[in-house]
Structure formats: C-alpha cells, structure tokens
Amino acid sequence: MTDRLYYTDPYLRTFDAQVETVERSDDRLIVTLDRTAFYPTSGGQPFDTGTLGDFAVVDVIDRDNGSIAHVLEHPAPAPGPPAPSTAPRTPHPAPGTRLAGTIDWPRRFDHMQQHTGQHVLSAAIDHLFGVRTVSFHLGAAVSTIDLAREMTPKEIAAAEDDANRIVWEDRPVAIRFVTAEEAATLPLRKEPVRGGTLRLIDVEHFDLSACGGTHVARTGGIGVIAVAAWERFKGGQRLEFLCGGRALGRFRSLRDSVTASVRLLSVLPEEIPASLERLQADAKDQKRAMAALQTALSRFRAEELAATAKDVRLKPDATEPKVVESGFSRTSARGDTKLVLRAIDADANGLKALASAITAKPGFIVVLISTSRPALAVVARSSDVGVAANQVLTALTATFGGRGGGKPELAQGGGLDASPDAILEAARAQIVSDS
Numbered sequence: 049m050t051d052r053l054y055y056t057d058p059y060l061r062t063f064d065a066q067v068e069t070v071e072r073s074d075d076r077l078i079v080t081l082d083r084t085a086f087y088p089t090s091g092g093q094p095f096d097t098g099t100l101g102d103f104a105v106v107d108v109i110d111r112d113n114g115s116i117a118h119v120l121e122h123p124a125p126a127p128g129p130p131a132p133s134t135a136p137r138t139p140h141p142a143p144g145t146r147l148a149g150t151i152d153w154p155r156r157f158d159h160m161q162q163h164t165g166q167h168v169l170s171a172a173i174d175h176l177f178g179v180r181t182v183s184f185h186l187g188a189a190v191s192t193i194d195l196a197r198e199m200t201p202k203e204i205a206a207a208e209d210d211a212n213r214i215v216w217e218d219r220p221v222a223i224r225f226v227t228a229e230e231a232a233t234l235p236l237r238k239e240p241v242r243g244g245t246l247r248l249i250d251v252e253h254f255d256l257s258a259c260g261g262t263h264v265a266r267t268g269g270i271g272v273i274a275v276a277a278w279e280r281f282k283g284g285q286r287l288e289f290l291c292g293g294r295a296l297g298r299f300r301s302l303r304d305s306v307t308a309s310v311r312l313l314s315v316l317p318e319e320i321p322a323s324l325e326r327l328q329a330d331a332k333d334q335k336r337a338m339a340a341l342q343t344a345l346s347r348f349r350a351e352e353l354a355a356t357a358k359d360v361r362l363k364p365d366a367t368e369p370k371v372v373e374s375g376f377s378r379t380s381a382r383g384d385t386k387l388v389l390r391a392i393d394a395d396a397n398g399l400k401a402l403a404s405a406i407t408a409k410p411g412f413i414v415v416l417i418s419t420s421r422p423a424l425a426v427v428a429r430s431s432d433v434g435v436a437a438n439q440v441l442t443a444l445t446a447t448f449g450g451r452g453g454g455k456p457e458l459a460q461g462g463g464l465d466a467s468p469d470a471i472l473e474a475a476r477a478q479i480v481s482d483s
C-alpha cells in the first residue's frame with residue numbers, strides 16, 4: 049500500500065520517499081515507493097508527470113494491490129557533445145534508497161481546475177434540473193461529462209451560470225474521510241462505488257461527492273467554467289467544458305480566429321455568420337453563371353471545330369452493318385461525312401458536351417481525346433451517319449488499353465495509354481477509307 053500524499057495535500061509538489069520495489073521493463077523502470085504525491089490515472093483524471101531522482105516519470109499506475117507504480121525513463125540527454133563513456137551513469141534506484149520527487153505542477157493544477165469544475169458543474173445540473181452525470185473524462189485538450197438526458201441550450205446556460213456563481217463565491221472545498229456507514233447517512237450526489245473508508249470532496253453547502261481525485265482548495269481556484277459544446281450521446285448528452293486556464297486558452301484561440309475572419313470579411317464579429325451566408329449564396333450564383341457560360345462556350349467551340357472538319361469517305365467496316373444494308377448511310381456513300389479529330393484540354397464531361405454539340409448537326413463524326421495521359425476519349429456521330437461509335441472506341445481501347453463503352457451514337461472511355469496524336473491517327477484509320 050502506497051501512502052497517497054495527494055489525498056490530504058493536493059498542493060504538495062515536492063516530496064521524498066523510500067523505494068520499495070524496482071522492476072525493469074525494456075529500458076524503463078517501474079518503481080513503487082512507501083509514499084507518493086504522484087496521482088495515478090483513475091476516476092477520469094490522467095496521471096501526473098514530473099521527476100523522481102534523475103528520472104522522468106512518464107506514467108503512474110494505480111495497482112489492484114493498493115500500490116502506485118511509477119514508470120521511469122532516463123531523461124533526454126543534454127544538448128552538446130556526448131558525455132565521455134567513463135562518465136558515471138545515473139545509478140538505478142534500489143529498494144531502501146530514498147528518492148526526491150517533483151510533480152509537473154502546471155499539468156497537475158490544470159487537472160485540479162478541470163476536476164473541481166466538473167464537481168461544481170455536475171452538481172449545478174443536478175440541483176437545477178435533476179439530471180445525473182453518468183461519466184466524466186478529463187482529456188488532454190477538453191473534458192466531457194455524459195448526462196443521463198438531453199438538456200436544452202437554455203438549461204445548459206442556466207447551469208453554467210449557477211456553476212460560475214459557486215466559483216465566484218470562492219467556497220471552501222474540503223476533503224473528509226468517512227466510513228461507509230457514515231456515508232450512507234450523508235446526502236452524496238452519487239452512490240459511492242466502493243466500501244471501506246471513503247474520501248469525500250465537500251464543496252461547502254453545494255456538493256458532497258466521494259472522489260479520489262485532486263481538487264483546488266477553494267472554488268475560486270477553478271477560475272471559470274465554460275461549456276464549449278454539446279451533442280446527443282447514448283440517449284443522453286455529452287457536454288464539453290473548459291475550466292480556468294483552458295477556458296482562457298480557448299478564448300484566445302477563438303479571439304485569433306475571429307480577428308482573422310473580421311479582417312478577411314471586413315465585418316463586425318457578430319456579422320460573420322451572415323457574411324458567410326452571403327458569400328456562399330454568391331458562390332452558388334457564380335457557379336450557375338459559370339455553367340451557363342461553359343455551355344455557351346462549348347457551343348461556340350463546337351461550331352469552331354465543326355468548321356475545321358474534313359470531308360472523308362467512310363471505311364465500310366466502320367459502319368453499322370444494318371444501316372449500310374438499308375442504304376441509310378447515304379451521306380457516307382457520297383463521301384461527304386465531316387470528320388473532327390482533336391485533342392482537347394477538357395475533362396470527360398467537357399469532351400462529351402463538345403462532341404454532342406457538334407453531332408447535333410447532320411453529317412458529323414467526332415473523335416475527341418483529352419490531352420492528359422492516360423487519355424480520355426469520346427467518339428460520337430450525327431444520327432444520319434452510319435458509323436458505330438462504340439465499335440471505334442472498342443478498337444481504340446484494344447490498341448491502347450483502358451476501358452469504355454457506349455452506343456453507336458456516342459461512346460466514351462478512359463485510360464488510353466498513348467500520345468493524343470497516336471490515338472487520333474488510329475481513330476482515323478478505323479473510320480476513314482484510304483481507297
């Protein structure tokens with residue numbers, strides 16, 4: 049059993065103690081002492097860090113047998129040239145020797161602020177609305193309490209006000225030890241989970257809870273309690289809160305982002321949301337206008353491309369067999385089908401829109417390739433042209449890789465691994481009769 053000095057004096061920062069056991073685990077030492085001011089992870093509160101002798105305390109564990117295990121590491125070597133190999137290494141602590149301990153006080157005091165703030169906030173919520181705190185977690189950046197039911201924003205604000213009233217009244221926070229029998233007669237906020245001697249934290253005339261954690265001596269030490277966020281959680285609600293130094297830290301970071309936003313938007317802080325809404329609406333309008341412009345532009349480009357088309361004679365095997373048999377493909381028979389072959393810097397939708405715009409007029413067959421590699425490809429033809437676009441595309445993917453498909457009127461694909469010129473040349477060979 050380790051004597052827990054923080055039980056009676058949570059403000060104790062330095063102490064000395066006798067080493068009881070030493071174990072090695074890789075390059076770490078695990079040491080137990082006859083007494084300690086180091087708080088082990090328990091009850092939602094993280095462990096203390098600090099130093100024991102020349103070692104850094106990197107974890108503190110509450111063991112089932114009542115002892116507290118300190119996990120020690122050699123401190124990082126000092127900067128500069130390495131010490132000569134003859135220099136004496138820090139001796140490992142041995143059972144029976146004494147070690148001086150120092151806890152990292154800013155870390156511990158932060159935990160005391162958050163933990164005491166939690167007692168006060170949970171009690172305020174319980175008093176005002178009868179809502180129980182189901183669990184508490186003190187995290188590295190934020191702390192949370194899980195409530196048995198969801199509260200409204202108005203209720204949360206009322207509980208926050210009441211909790212801060214208790215903070216500003218600077219009430220004493222006393223530590224009392226009672227037997228389980230005595231505890232049964234006391235108005236504890238929560239049923240204690242263990243028997244034997246109980247440690248109670250008594251916020252004067254406000255809250256009485258069994259707790260093994262570390263707390264500030266007066267509520268004024270909490271500084272301020274601020275609820276930062278809330279969300280539905282397991283049929284109840286999870287509240288995120290910040291006390292003391294953490295609340296100040298959050299205020300600073302919010303201040304910095306608000307200041308930057310105000311500068312960017314040229315509005316007052318309270319006008320930021322409305323200003324962002326306006327920007328979003330503007331962006332939507334611009335997107336719509338841009339789409340209309342793109343449509344107009346592709347029509348324009350389609351006409352431009354169509355004007356450069358060459359008259360070609362179609363290869364018989366590029367045509368749709370049925371269409372040829374029925375004599376439908378008269379334009380190709382006369383050799384006045386217009387062919388557009390082009391590599392264009394556009395995405396799949398852009399290529400397709402352009403090809404469709406060209407083939408909306410009679411007499412065209414279009415092969416458009418993206419300038420990217422692997423390339424995208426679109427093959428399309430006007431309704432009066434007897435070429436199977438999907439067959440042309442299949443021939444291209446068979447030659448250059450990639451995949452794709454479509455209908456006789458329009459087919460598209462991607463992943464063609466060749467230069468645009470090579471693909472366009474192959475497409476021409478598929479479509480045009482040289483004879």
Ligand SMILES: [Zn+2]
Pocket residue numbers: 163164167249259260261262263
């Ligand atoms: Zn506590």
